[in-house]
Amino acid sequence: MNNKRSSKTEKVIGHQFTAFYKIPIEKFFQFALSVDCIILGYHENRLKLLLIERGAEPHLGKMALPGDLAYPNEDINLAASRVLLDLTGLTDVAMIQTNTYGQVDRHPIGRVVTVGYYSLINVDQYSPLASSWAGNVLWADIDDLPDLAFDHKSIVGDALRILRERVRSQPIGFELLPKKFTLGDMQSLYEALLNTKFDKANFRKRMLSMGLLKDTKEIQTEVAHRPARLFTFDKVAYENLIQKGFTFEL
Amino acid sequence: MNNKRSSKTEKVIGHQFTAFYKIPIEKFFQFALSVDCIILGYHENRLKLLLIERGAEPHLGKMALPGDLAYPNEDINLAASRVLLDLTGLTDVAMIQTNTYGQVDRHPIGRVVTVGYYSLINVDQYSPLASSWAGNVLWADIDDLPDLAFDHKSIVGDALRILRERVRSQPIGFELLPKKFTLGDMQSLYEALLNTKFDKANFRKRMLSMGLLKDTKEIQTEVAHRPARLFTFDKVAYENLIQKGFTFEL
DNA sequence: ACAAAAGTGTTATCGCTACACCCATGT
DNA sequence: ACATGGGTGTAGCGATAACACTTTTGT
The missing domain is CATH 1.10.10.10 (Winged helix-like DNA-binding domain superfamily/Winged helix DNA-binding domain)
Known part of the structure; x- marks a missing residue:
């Protein structure tokens, strides 16, 4: 399936209110969706977070959460798994949703809504050379994180809060x-x-x-x-x- | 800000992997985002869920969660509050995210990713005639829900699980x-x-x-x-x- | 008088905290 | 011998589950 959407502007498109505003349906299909992954490992008694160095503007050179845009025909949960696979070579590791960030100005390139995921990985199985990103990855100590790109700092903070709650139950x-x-x-x-x-x-x-x-x-x-x-x-x-x-x- | 996105296809747009696939950036901006609201009230010792009757295809006539598409320049959290306001006249009620649903085929009209929100409202303050939707709303008993449109049944299930956890702490x-x-x-x-x-x-x-x-x-x-x-x-x-x-x- | 729900006090048990102590291994 | 972390037993405290009981209103 791929964007088999109607072009009739007045048509109610599956939601109740929108129809009344008489805005062409196309105007609503202008979002991009990304996933950002909080990949946590545990090494030498310390909790570690996997970060990558950005190779592009904006925030070139800054550390950031590994993430990517989802394809228009890709399930977002699978997009998260794909990022993990590309980066670590790991499969069969659960990616768990945290929050979704939909502020208008969070990404300079356009309207990108991002979904946060965390996963807990066993560092032993981690093979850092699985993808072309080997050079610029970093396991950062969770209590000593560098500056992060975009709103990634607050995404990490949210994920940690959620994780700590969940780890108890x-x-x-x-x-x-x-x-x-x-x-x-x-x-x-x-x-x-x-x-x-x-x-x-x-x-x-x-x-x-x-x-x-x-x-x-x-x-x-x-x-x-x-x-x-x-x-x-x-x-x-x-x-x-x-x-x-x-x-x-x- | 509004979709000031680049049209260069090779440009890395803020994410690491995408650039290598050489897919035009525009292809990624084809999502629509909606919010679906689980509005819970408590009346006569029973937990109730606010539903609306769909007035359009698909699922015309079925009951559904109140929800709407988010505007391209609208914060999704505010979109959720807007739906609540339109439907109940209530403001200042917290809308809390549950999950985000990004399966490819969940909506027939195109790629619509939806974010679930719940809120707990005091039925006393509820003014059901605040919007033009007065006619076809229903407070359904949480243990006796009708068939719901789309994947709304499972969205409600998730929300209830989350709520019950949260209500304890x-x-x-x-x-x-x-x-x-x-x-x-x-x-x-x-x-x-x-x-x-x-x-x-x-x-x-x-x-x-x-x-x-x-x-x-x-x-x-x-x-x-x-x-x-x-x-x-x-x-x-x-x-x-x-x-x-x-x-x-x- | 009775029903119905508010409101209180007591007991016995279970779970857990705190702490002290012993065990096996490498240097 | 000693340092290091593994591993165990127990006494006492505190929370609370269970239940019985009293109180105040309307009918």
């Missing part, structure tokens, strides 16, 4: 961890995500009691302390618990 | 109540919103202990039982508590 933190992880890894992650400290004993009891972790029976090696057990996230168990009205908390 | 329920209300009103509202039952004694203790309710010293009249005290939501106290790290729960 859904077990999405696991996306950031390697397949096998220790409870210590997990605690550090949550402390970085939520910017707090947890009591070790209580944190483990909470997590283990949920029944979402599967013990791999393996342990760490070559660490300068007692080796920790390695766990995986038990997705099947999670789905089952959800059925029974279970809700992840904190 | 923010004192937005008050928007649905009259200025002065009893604790019983409030409890009934939350029970309708969340589809649960609360213990009366515990509910009141919880609410009163938060310090968000101001006792008006007035009481109900002409009720066939012991008259209840009337409260108002103390917005000032709420703002103060927020500063101190307070968070509303349940």
Whole structure:
């Protein structure tokens, strides 16, 4: 399907009010849509945001969120996945909508409405050379971001607020961890995500009691302390618990 | 500002990847944007959704969410407020974004991406004759909705999920109540919103202990039982508590 | 007198916080 | 031996769920 729109100006086009203003339908089809991706990773106990350096005006040379215009025949959710794929080589990573930004003057090139998406990626799987953009990407520390182009700073701020809310009520933190992880890894992650400290004993009891972790029976090696057990996230168990009205908390 | 866009096809237009595909910029400016409003009210212990009857194809005669196309020079958030104003006469009611729907085939007229908004209104203030749409509006019971046009059913579903989450962590329920209300009103509202039952004694203790309710010293009249005290939501106290790290729960 | 909803007090339990302590490994 | 982080047990506090009870109005 592609813009099989009527050219009759008076026709009510699927919305109630517009018809009365007698504005040609064509005038309404002048928007461009873009996606901007907040790609978060976790490395060395720090939460990181993937940025690219702009290679064009406006804001040439500034860092910006990876994003792109959506094609007229492209689902916007898929556009977001496409950007992630081009940039990181990753597929099968959920892109979650945050907000949509529709201020009139936000983009100098014209009326570009942008939809924000975040995703949590496991830095191990990240292959930074997947596209032609390898040269100018940066994992920036979330607490030490450079100046960003456009309204990207506020888009990031919104995404973080939303993410932090969501991380408390859904077990999405696991996306950031390697397949096998220790409870210590997990605690550090949550402390970085939520910017707090947890009591070790209580944190483990909470997590283990949920029944979402599967013990791999393996342990760490070559660490300068007692080796920790390695766990995986038990997705099947999670789905089952959800059925029974279970809700992840904190 | 209005579509001062370049016509050079190779120019990088503010996004990174697009430039390489050598597609004329104009091709990207073919979207229309609409807003769809989930306007919720509370009446006779039931949660209600405001619907309009479509007066045009497609889906002529079906019920639908009130919505409209955004103008090329109109902020989308303001477009949502405009729809609410036209339909209900209400201003100063927050419209909160839910999701953005960008499937390619969702609208037969062309590529229309729609942004969902919900708002909670106090039915007392609602003046249904504010616009020319008086004839064909309907307050539908949220648990007994008719068939809806387009993908509006799923938009409503998403909005309700989001709302129910949010209602637990923010004192937005008050928007649905009259200025002065009893604790019983409030409890009934939350029970309708969340589809649960609360213990009366515990509910009141919880609410009163938060310090968000101001006792008006007035009481109900002409009720066939012991008259209840009337409260108002103390917005000032709420703002103060927020500063101190307070968070509303349940 | 009775129905109906407002409004209050008490108890018993559960969950969690805080903290102390032991364990296994590398240097 | 010691530093480092893994891993566990428990006492006490606080919140709250459950339930019984009293109060005030209209009919």
